[in-house]
Amino acid sequence: MGEEAPEFVNGEINLEGKDFRTATTVGHKTYLISRSGDESKSTISIRILDKSTQTWAVPTVLGTQPVNFEAHSAILVNENMILVVVKKGAPLIESIWFLEVNTSFVKQQSKITGTEVVVWSKGVLGKSQKPVVISGPSGVGKGTLIAKLMKDFPSRFGFSVSHTTRAPREKEIDGTHYHFTERSKMEKEISEGKFLEFAHVHGNLYGTSIEAVEAVTDEGKRCILDIDVQGARSVRASSLEALFIFVCPPSFEELEKRLRARGTEAEEQIQKRLRNARAELDQSNTPGLFDHFLVNDDLETCYGNFKKLLLLDDGSADSDDSYSTADSKSTPSYTVLSKQDSEILLQPETHDVEKGIASLLALDLSSLSGGAPGRTRGLKIQSVHKD
Numbered sequence: 001m002g003e004e005a006p007e008f009v010n011g012e013i014n015l016e017g018k019d020f021r022t023a024t025t026v027g028h029k030t031y032l033i034s035r036s037g038d039e040s041k042s043t044i045s046i047r048i049l050d051k052s053t054q055t056w057a058v059p060t061v062l063g064t065q066p067v068n069f070e071a072h073s074a075i076l077v078n079e080n081m082i083l084v085v086v087k088k089g090a091p092l093i094e095s096i097w098f099l100e101v102n103t104s105f106v107k108q109q110s111k112i113t114g115t116e117v118v119v120w121s122k123g124v125l126g127k128s129q130k131p132v133v134i135s136g137p138s139g140v141g142k143g144t145l146i147a148k149l150m151k152d153f154p155s156r157f158g159f160s161v162s163h164t165t166r167a168p169r170e171k172e173i174d175g176t177h178y179h180f181t182e183r184s185k186m187e188k189e190i191s192e193g194k195f196l197e198f199a200h201v202h203g204n205l206y207g208t209s210i211e212a213v214e215a216v217t218d219e220g221k222r223c224i225l226d227i228d229v230q231g232a233r234s235v236r237a238s239s240l241e242a243l244f245i246f247v248c249p250p251s252f253e254e255l256e257k258r259l260r261a262r263g264t265e266a267e268e269q270i271q272k273r274l275r276n277a278r279a280e281l282d283q284s285n286t287p288g289l290f291d292h293f294l295v296n297d298d299l300e301t302c303y304g305n306f307k308k309l310l311l312l313d314d315g316s317a318d319s320d321d322s323y324s325t326a327d328s329k330s331t332p333s334y335t336v337l338s339k340q341d342s343e344i345l346l347q348p349e350t351h352d353v354e355k356g357i358a359s360l361l362a363l364d365l366s367s368l369s370g371g372a373p374g375r376t377r378g379l380k381i382q383s384v385h386k387d
């Protein structure tokens, strides 16, 4: 594993002098978190000691992990997760991570892999607006509506770039319209838990990676997903809270006309898409699946109604959860000091306090939401000023 073996003193793990290693006990298990590699290219490795059997396990580690840090500190948040603060010399918010050890996602993945599982989730300040899922039959105009929204509100909305095994159309750019990928590669990544949802659509595999959604929300934008009805159903069943909109054609004849006029599909594919359209229109009526329906007859009218649903018609922003006012651009390094109820105190390095560039911080975890396989949101940070 590339790091030193743990030493024991009186039956406990000896951590003395090892600022790169922490041991956190959750129930009868102790999670040993160590840095492996050097400071310029360090990653975290994890081992689990089952105290009842005195056996070590190397868990399957999922999620995006913290990299390139000097040291870390850790504290138990609750029986489900450990807060890990890494020392990075980067804005504090880049340093706050959660290691999930017992959440429902961990249990689900443990069942699938048949191994011990831990999952990383990055901490994010404040909450984000609900992503918007847009579904509807091929050719109805989803892409056209989304393109108009992106053009009018580029700083407010971001598109979740899906993965697909279908071949790119002329003018489609890899990484912008889709991540065009090989089926075997995509299937492997699905089995590694990297996808929020996936479905076989019109003979190809399509899917939304967790990273695709997080990349948009990390930029502070509202995420738009253009996915089929099966995908919408999977997102409904996931932990991602979203707004679900179904776009209907004014008639089946008009849908066929648009699909043909677009000129991107061969006849066989057009026939397949039209057959699937009937099924999608039927399934869109599943109770509780879609929150809103839009009929895309006249484009401008439909776009106006779309904006109304997103509360954009009167020039006001959609409900915007306020973010913490803590200065997330400061770069002092912090370590975990103590925990009381849902508040964790973080201590800056002594010389940062002496220089007057840092004070104690209180991390309020009472409104956490989300979590692995996505980000852990709802963090609030406040400076604690001494009188």
Ligand SMILES: Nc1ncnc2c1ncn2[C@@H]1O[C@H](COP(=O)(O)OP(=O)(O)OP(=O)(O)O)[C@@H](O)[C@H]1O
Pocket: 136, 137, 138, 139, 140, 141, 142, 143, 144, 145, 258, 259, 261, 262, 296, 297, 298, 299, 300, 302
């Ligand atoms: N209201 C409308 N009236 C007439 N044509 C339209 C309207 N909306 C979209 N179109 C046209 O219909 C065609 C299909 O639209 P678009 O590509 O946006 O559909 P889509 O739902 O995204 O399809 P897919 O699911 O296959 O990606 C395009 O050529 C587009 O210009």
Ligand SMILES: Nc1nc2c(ncn2[C@@H]2O[C@H](COP(=O)(O)O)[C@@H](O)[C@H]2O)c(=O)[nH]1
Pocket: 135, 136, 137, 138, 162, 163, 166, 197, 198, 199, 201, 202, 206, 207, 208, 226, 227, 228, 229, 230, 231, 232
């Ligand atoms: N379940 C998912 N469906 C997706 C995703 N990305 C796109 N789609 C849907 O596929 C069809 C066809 O798209 P096309 O670009 O080949 O015309 C369309 O209904 C999309 O909504 C996805 O990630 N997951």
